[in-house]
Amino acid sequence: MGKRAAVEFVLRPFEGLPGEPDWVAMREVVPAATGTARTTAEHGARDVVVATVLPMGWPALHRNDGTLMVALQQHAGSGDASRDLAALLLQAMELPAGTPITSAPLPEPGPRLQDVLDLDVAFEVTVHDGFEYWLSPEDEPDQDVRASLDQMNETIVPTRRLTSVDAAYVAQMGDRTYLRWAVTRDEQEFIDALARLHARRESGLGEAGAVGRFLGAFRSCGLLVPVWDLAADVDVEVLEQELGALSGRLEKALAVEAPLDATERRARAGLVSRQLTLR
The missing domain is CATH 3.30.1460 (Yope Regulator; Chain: A,)
Incomplete structure (x- = not known):
């Protein structure tokens, strides 16, 4: 079996994206926030919700209402956060609505967010008082997701x-x-x-x-x-x-x-x- 191709380390992974400093802040210092993005026409021109975190620590989610969500705060990575998140987003697009990605294996070299997202769409940030943004109006979370939501809400750091x-x-x-x-x-x-x-x-x-x-x-x-x-x-x-x-x-x-x-x-x-x- 051939050696797995490694993703090159990128010091400044979000450079070139609209709102780069907000991507960094949401990844490191903001507990509950979402930002707006959209994929390119080549990738279906799909609206994307970029979140700080998702329930159960999920890396990404194709929500029941069809919304694509990807979480910025993840523990491990390939050395290029942009490539990691792009791989998750592309994977979530192929999943049925209501399906989370529960783990994030390291990707091989491939498209980055700068290749997948429409760079003319502004990254508009909304800071939330809790983590209910995980849910769509139609969602009825199971016991584990509800417990995760309640636990996170109890420990949230008020942020503005x-x-x-x-x-x-x-x-x-x-x-x-x-x-x-x-x-x-x-x-x-x-x-x-x-x-x-x-x-x-x-x-x-x-x-x-x-x-x-x-x-x-x-x-x-x-x-x-x-x-x-x-x-x-x-x-x-x-x-x-x-x-x-x-x-x-x-x-x-x-x-x-x-x-x-x-x-x-x-x-x-x-x-x-x-x-x-x-x-």
Whole structure:
């Protein structure tokens, strides 16, 4: 038997898809959300619901009402999340309505989401308060699915998507609230810009970080995701305003072409020491 062909590792698997940073955020930091997509005409021009998770940890589902659903939060993969999800989607299309895919074997090289999805269709995200989006109005879930739904609803982290910038999400985790913002700018350039602000104590939200204090950043799917620890009971309108102001400061800092000075280099070293890579 010949050796199985391996899928090449892709650092930034969702690059080129509409809403790339939202794909990354939904894969890593958002508990319950859906996004809109559609397959190309070659693949039937089918509407697709991209979900954070599905019941019982299913990778994909051809729902009873004919809706195609694929889950972003999956534990294992080939090294190219785009290829993995495309393989699941194509497989789900061939299944009868009401049939889940319960396991996801590693695919061989083949079409990726960028080949299967219509790239002119916007990726519009809806954040949900629970996981009822799993079900169609006609669904009568069995005992196991209902138990999975109830368990997930009991442990959901309240999350909200902000509108002042793309792909920024606020999550209430116990008595702490965090802002996580997936950015598509070049990582080194963004860190330089953030270091310029950090050196001037302007990397927080609000005056002296009164609304939010910069904590650090992690990498996922090739994108940087900075994180801020927010003040208790922060007002969303104030947060939107301050995040917009921070975005403006970052744009100005990104436009600076001069090398970092000594203070900014020290600030940058501190920022880099707080980074980690999830995938």
